[in-house]
Amino acid sequence: MNERPQPMTLTETAAERVKALLAGRGKPSAGVRIGIRTKGCSGMSYTLEFADEKNPFDEIVEDKGVTILIDPKATMFIIGTEMDYVESKLESGFVFRNPNEKGRCGCGESFHV
């Protein structure tokens, strides 16, 4: 079954949080879609959105009971990424640990590979 490694993985906390968010969204979802936008100041930035349906070319990752859809244009840039959920005193959110990143802009919201 698992002949090749998953393009990306989730931590337990991230999986729990995604499940909670999907449950609270109030309408059926196919999962969460991760994409790449080429408009950050350091090249690219992630997009993280609920997915209403699967697109035919989405790369599908099933990990810890969560469905992640990866935009086909983004796969090459995200391979090996771990998605985590972090809570600090001031803010909380998802964090991508992407081994492909070679640099980030000052604010960290965009990156290049």
Next chain:
Amino acid sequence: MAEPMLQIHEPGETPIPHAGTETAAVGIDLGTTNSVVAIRGDGHTEVLRDGDGRSLVPSVVAYAADGSAVVGELARRLLLDRPDAVVTSVKRLMGRGVEDVKSLAGTLPFEVEPAADGGMVRLKVAGHSLTPVEISAEILKALKERAEDHLGRTVDRAVVTVPAYFDDAARTATKDAARLAGLDVLRLVNEPTAAALAYGLDEGAEGLYVVYDLGGGTFDISLLRMEKGVFQVLATGGDSALGGDDFDHAVAEHFLAERAASLGESSLSSAEVKMALMSARLAKECLTKQDAGEWSLDADGTQTMHRLDRATLEALIAPLVERTVKLCDGVLEDAGVTAADVKGVVLVGGSTRVPLVRRRVAEVFGQEPLSGINPDEVVADGAALQAEALTRGSDTLLLDVTPLSLGIETMGGLVEKIIPRNTPVPVAKAQEFTTFQDGQTAMSIHVLQGERELADQCRSLAHFELHGIPAMTAGAARIRVAFAVDADGLLTVSAHEDTTGIEQHVAVKPSYGLTEDEMSTMLYDSMKHAAEDMARRLITESRVEAERALGAVAAAVAADGDLLEADERARIGDAMTAVRSAAAGDDRDAIDAAVMSLEEITRPFAERRMDRGVRRALAGHRVEEFDGGPDQDADRGQE
């Protein structure tokens, strides 16, 4: 620093990063005499001014003994007292090598250090040895600081404008200067294109536009074609020593002549000249609004009064204005268009405020030029617009074009153009080349810029060698040479051999540049010599082909001469002599005919060689070996 935390959004609602908190991107007009910085936000462009409301930062840098630099007005004031510590007009040296500067010797207002290495020019300033890039970086730093003070946030990105005629070397140097100043160059934009953008011409009617740029010390005229929002620079012209300063000189001479007449003295003191230039400048500026005025020259203890009206001023500067008109005509002629084809004219540069200039431009092009935007600031304005477009991810990205064709040298000193002139950038193109001789294992790649057909008449940009080509018969190797010009007009060349995968590439940072004059001369020459060049190209091609055929036959005779009868060998010898003597002459048809007959005569010989080759290849092998299976040679090649 903390990693960014992302939230899950509804489809299509992920916000663009930095909305609101971004660092700023500015537009910079890095001029020869003055520079300007502007920023666009909330739908309007703001030109950033100093405390006195001045937008122009003189492009003048003064160095102290400890190497610290002062830029702008302050530096300009030091110019008279400490000329050895102050650099002006450094833009003229951007991307120039020592060789180029020699020809300018004596015309530059600074001391050039004699360098032996043929590299970048270095200037001697206040005991320091500085490159134009370093000096330019000081100006950019000052502009960056002005913007940061003004905005209260970090400015780390900029669109910087360069003259349309700047070559790769000068563009690279400008980019390097910006990097040194801590600015990431979003894009280099041609000055006339920036001016056209400031007037929103990219959204206007498609067609030809002229940008008439008369600054303090330089005059540039550019013809642009706008198509679907994209500007192409069709032709440029100008004079790097013609500008408003010359107007001042003309008026000052007039004042001094009057003064000499009234005082009855003929020698001039430097104080008088300085005073006269200042008054002349005032008078010129004043007479753009008023019809007449009176100015006093107060020097060496005597005062003289000078009345000047606009008609006299215009008579004084008319010859200078006519020179710009002539250059305009030249550019139109070069491009093969007439003034009636021009859809709009944009005025750039402070000297276009002079009413005579406006009138003459209107007459030449048969229409009122666009002058609604301050001509000193219009280029920076356009650059700021472009900076905004690039940071906001707008799709209306501006394209520029390659000013001259780019190519490589092939056998016989010919030029194979890979990217033709006026190709919109960014662009990448590749072409396959092959070896010329049997067993050739290296290839020299000579990158050229220019329009002529012969390499020695084009400009050499770079030289590199591709080694490790496997020894094969001539023409069997496949070498892919790819040219890529990025959005800033900078060139990268790579060569790749298919069977081995070896690769070489070079980013072109030429060590010397072309002057504006050379650039236009090169363009002009290419048109003038087009027919002659083509003829020379054809005959050279024939000669190269003849040489190749002679080489191939000689190699074959040496290898398999035993297959030849004596009389056949003699016939081949005669045919080879015929090819040699034809190739020495200038008759292309004769060369082609001689080569053809050599090939005809050697055909039976070639067929016999082929038979023998096949027999040799098969000898000692079993048939099964040729039925598929791994090709051992190929395996070895990949190790």
